[in-house]
Amino acid sequence: MKRFGLHLGLILVSAVVLLPPLWVLRTSFVPESMSYSTEVMPQFTTQNYVDLFTNNRFGSYYLNSLIVALGSVIVALPFAAMTGYAFARFKTGGRTARFLVLATQMLPPVAIVLPAFALFRVFGLTNSVPGLTLAYAAINLPFLTWILMGFFEGIPVDLEWAAQTDGATPWGAFWRIVLPVSLPGIAAAGVLGFILSWNEFLFALVLTGPRTATVPVALAALQTSNGVQIAKVSAGVVLAILPLVVASRFIQRFIVQGLTFGSVK
Amino acid sequence: MFRLAIDRDRRIGWSFAAPGLATLAVVMGFPLVYACLISISSLTLMKPQLQPLVGFANFATVMSDPLFWGSLWLTVKYSVITVAGEFLFGLGIALMLHRTMKMKPVYFAILTIPMAMSPVSVALIWRMLLQPNLGIANHLMETVGLPRIDWLGNADLALWTMAGIDIWQQTSFVVLILAAGLAALPREPYEAAEVDGATSLQQFWFITLPMLRPVAAIAVIIQLINEFRTYDLPYVLTKGGPGTSTEVLSFFAYRRAFLGLSLNEGAAAAFVLLVIVLGMTVAFFALLERKS
Amino acid sequence: MASIELDHVSKMYANGAYGVRDVDLTIADGEFVIFLGPSGCGKSTTLRMIAGLESVTAGELRIGGRPVTHVPPRDRNIAVVFQSYALYPHMTVRQNMAFGLKMRGSPASEIDAKIRDAAGLLGLTSYLDRKPAALSGGQRQRVALGRAIVREPEAFLLDEPLSNLDAQLRAEMRLELVKLHRRLGRTIIHVTHDQVEAMTMGDRIVIMRDGEVMQVGRPLDVYANPANTFVARFLATPPMNLVPATLSADADGALAVVLDGATLPVPGQHAASYRSAAGRPIIFGLRPEDLHEARQNQAWQPLELTVVAMEALGVENILIGQIGGEKPVEIAARLSRHFHAPIGSKVMLYADLAPMHLFDPESGKVLPRPAIALTAQ
């Protein structure tokens, strides 16, 4: 009975969450001129997708987005984990350091995008995928650091002590004990970092060129002064969602219960 | 002796933190300092030189604009509404997810979909859904006998509509983080609480919530920061209108910098925002610590 | 009404291993029962099933006569001291102890008073505002205990609640638990590895092994009359001496235990019980404390041992000696702290054979005989 209520609740919120994307999915297969029709499927076409790839270079943007999002996580996650660990366990830099790190992300992007552009230009990192990756890594870092810090604080310090007396270096204790035990946090932080980069718009707009732009820039371009090409936007959104839907099957496995169970009294 | 032992921890700590902090200092530090300089300079797009430095004049200019205070209040209101909504819904959903076994992967996949959309596309899509005359939302309302609603064109409603859309999307982040936080909680206290006679609700209140607090607080803060900086949604949905009813602060800063061509005033507005967010963050954690 | 009935209860874990196997046991309302058994034998599992924290995979569990499969732990009104303490890490000692009462809606003043009492009892008064992380191991365990005793549940399940306390404190706590039991009259199940606790606290002890119940009975009965060699060895340290031997009968029917190197006449009072085993190999069992250094009783049989080791425990000395013979067997004797004998020397001890037991070498089961009274309760 309780189970039933639970599923009812989940189905309800799932519906609220899912209905808009479903309509988007539907719209992505409808010709632009019928996109606002209230019929479920007035006419079926795959033209929107075809157009995205042929006219809007969506393929290359998609690839850029994947590279940039994955790359920034690969760069940021280890750094964030290390910094978060230092904050959580060694209280490095005290409260000031924690808040300073976070404060770097408190400025609206519009205020730093030009300075950032100036910096990146000096190093020839504008119009380049590595440049954007680096920028995203830096943008992600504070958030990921904080999230992981929250998870690391929950790990019994005895475990690290055990590892250290077992001969592990602080790094070894971190790598072999702390990280595996905080897998849910790592998974969540990884996804978060990926998503932040995947969706970021302003830096992508300013720091990229025609060959290095990302999906959000491509989708924003569909909002033209001649109207919004909403069917193509829909197709683009559907494609943008795909990696996460695929990945969530995999991520969900890390978000399992009770990783420290049985370790300490 | 004591000092030296502490030093070791300090050294290890800094060596762990160094790569991250260094990256941050280089990639974010320079632009931040530069932006800070801009905010006290006379740099505009028309006259792109920092000199002469004008100190707090830009801040004074910005703060003397009545629109600034209006939009500051709006931003605070908006952020509190959205973060509260996201947190409450997010927590509820994460808890439900946490308790299911069957179908969990399916729910999880569905519930995290919104975060995979960039805010610009979210805004575009919701504009389509909420299009007052042709959109599906009003069509459905009408079908079930409800009046059509002017979601974004009504000055009293626009902010709420925007907040609703924001909550719809951002809740998925909160779900992700809280679901992970719940997963990492130790199991033993729950067994103790069970035999101590705590109902599910009491367990939630007395065990889950306090133990989840470090992670939850961080989720709240991250969302608060993001909401304070909200830009894409009003940009696409309303451009700050109708009137000034959705003119949030980062939009104000944007306008100053790029339409008003006064990068210095834009930066000043942005730093005011930073100080407020920072203040709220520090206060929030101080409050949490005091309570514990 | 908290009688607890385990009706052929089993617990199989997800990995296919049995935690508990076909346990059939009835604990009367208000009884104080001791669970005893080797590490991993299923004691905690049984407790957890009774508390409702672990599902029963076969059989039925009844509390107060009604099946409780669907009754969640919180409605069973049972207090548990977990082996792992399971303290609330985010709460102070005071809050940890108050929680159960708060959940059941006790008034604040009552909670306060109870916590003050319990904390005084447990020596935790000055730690009430600390969190578990800032406590020593024993202090944590006391908090776990305190959390249980402030409540007045239908039953207490105590899983090694005193294992990390020093002897003195443990003695005090033992007394307090017994007093608590007397005062409240509630059912208590107490898991322990401590012999003194096992012998003195409970109405009955339940001895388990590999998920199964080996013997149930009043402590001194089980001590004096173990059902098999496992129980005989398990219940004390040093354990009962178990020596392979033969039971011989002479012409006029007098029985004797023939060891390699000694022959011990079976006391007349047991002759009838053991007669049927005459001539067969048996296992002879005698507790170390039944070997004495002085012959205070003429019935005690002299037994010469070669000293192999002496363990001085301060309070007493344990002598490990060999009975001469081809394959010398070692036996232990508990002697006074003043008893001295060099290693290798021969000593004469006097065996009180009245409490002796004979066991079947194959099954390990005891050969039944009438119990002899050990001590008036």
Next chain:
Amino acid sequence: MASIELDHVSKMYANGAYGVRDVDLTIADGEFVIFLGPSGCGKSTTLRMIAGLESVTAGELRIGGRPVTHVPPRDRNIAVVFQSYALYPHMTVRQNMAFGLKMRGSPASEIDAKIRDAAGLLGLTSYLDRKPAALSGGQRQRVALGRAIVREPEAFLLDEPLSNLDAQLRAEMRLELVKLHRRLGRTIIHVTHDQVEAMTMGDRIVIMRDGEVMQVGRPLDVYANPANTFVARFLATPPMNLVPATLSADADGALAVVLDGATLPVPGQHAASYRSAAGRPIIFGLRPEDLHEARQNQAWQPLELTVVAMEALGVENILIGQIGGEKPVEIAARLSRHFHAPIGSKVMLYADLAPMHLFDPESGKVLPRPAIALTAQ
């Protein structure tokens, strides 16, 4: 070279509470030392400081002669069994045990062999591929022990490593630890609350209280000659009987302990030591095992007690009796398991006064006297 020197070491926690206070102690290389003391007295804290896990807030700690402030835990090469076990939750039993060896780069084949041996020893062979969550409390503790013993460190720090094991297994483990110590000759510090472990395993015992060291010495010496009433009471259960009394001297200088209701002559051999205290109030101490049911020695003094309680432990009986008088004092006696006496009856016991002690009522310190030999080792 793992001598361990604590040179006026203190540990103050962040909340201002002292965990350890001015401890001055030198442990020789290869020594087996027992730490004993009430819950919360600072044993674990001391161990953690030695392991390098807790900073020393005052004094200096030296291992092998050199100050170790800068030496991180991993370079101290010390194996620790944590009171809380601190098992790696994501690793199997095998991986838990292998971890320390792997960190030090032992070859896989050696690791395998060592784990196999240790698992056999600890009875964990069939659990090697389980994770800690699927083990019983005692099994977890054995894994924690196994993790330490597979390594061959400079020193072992064992924090109540056997507390959750059954008596039999504990006896085996005790033996194994002693063997291990003999085989490797490494320094071992062992924290325990078990009297048998304390008395039999170590070269020396260290008794702590409230963060301070009370007495250090060979186990039997400490048992026989406690430095103060705290140690006297602490080292056994039931503890030494401590009775307020007066020391009287008669005309020819013979001393006697005058209790309320009885007068006990001080044995001649102690007269010289105690003479100076004559006429003063003192505390008279006598262990329960020095009261006997039969007068095997003429020097033993008869003492009549009214039986207040009898505790039958199976292996022996504890009698609690009152010495008559105005304010009757209770004393305990350890008697044989066959001793019976109804509550309220009067029994005559015989006190062996040779091991008696007198303590100063103010300071609790013992009045010094030459030791009497208890038992040859």
Next chain:
Amino acid sequence: ETITLHALMEDVPETQIIEKMLPDFEKETGIKVEFEKIGYGDMHDKLVAQLVAPESYYNLLEVDFLWAGEFPAAGWLADLTPFVEKSGFDLKPFIPAMFDLLGRTKDQLPLIPMYNYSMGMIYRTDLLADPKLKEAFKAATGKELAKPETLADYVTVAKFMKEHGGVDGAAMQGQRGDPNAMEFSNYLYSAGGEYLGADRKVVLDSDAGKTALGLYVDNIQHAAQQGALSATLDDTMRLMCSGQAFSMVTYWWMLPQLDNKEKCPAVAGKLALSVMPGGHGESGGWGWGIPKNTSEESQEAAWKFIEWVQSKKVSVARALEGHAPVREDVYKDPAVLAKYPFYETALDVVASGKSFPIFAYSAQYEDVLGTQLSLAAGGQAEPDAALQAAADGLTQLLNK
């Protein structure tokens, strides 16, 4: 070594038309041109980043008239006069209003017109001809139902249509900012108002201005579709396309997009374009520019491209594909007229169009004005006060 021209372009048909012809240009000159297409809203920020840098990646610019004050004022654009003189490029065929729009002064020529987006009225001929409506209109107003010739007429007809025609009278783009500022400008000019008078004095708050705003507010409140205050071009276009509106004030070249059997079957064949009732509409357009912070060679190349793309030949070819011309001769080209007869009206729209004030802060002013309009239209501010505030805002910005 060949030069590549990089241009940041708005992703609209105009751009695509040119893009298709780029291979011809390359063949002719050996110069490669690469278009990076993004949305209008994002172009400014991205351009600014490049233009304030020591060297711009984009060496050919497409500049909206709203920036035609700002870019030259900031000194980002090369003056094109020397290029014109050197190459003898003939500027006469260009519609003069286009140059006014794009910041030409006595001293400098920052931009060459590229394409035009002046605004007119698109309306439903079928509804005007509907006998029942005609009758009802007569009954209600005593006048004949016909294409409105004044702003007041327009509002009357629109309100009538909303009430009796079963459609919204006007599909209005009332979203704050560019949409409502541009839309209102049409009302202002139609009512005979101006933003700036002679000597660039602000005259927005004249009586004509008040009339214009009054009618604008009346129309948006009583004739426009629900949600007009949040509507953009996209919304109005779709509404018009769906047949649910009588009229809209919009870019003239929206006509073929709406009068299209495939895309808008509901209204195809029932639409017409006219100059804004009252005679003047808002004019708009894009121009080509060359950034200062680029090399001389690339500036030369960029000029070559501009010359080529705005030549009569290429302009006509573009027009045949749907381009909105800036040259009078293209509007009058027989081939073009044959294909698009309504270009005759279009030329009227373009020629009669008036320009939004062009100065450094045009874009910001659009926002200031938009805000006041939105407040007034939403009933949050009195129209007169709003107009006053808008006028003051303009004065302030002009003086900045």
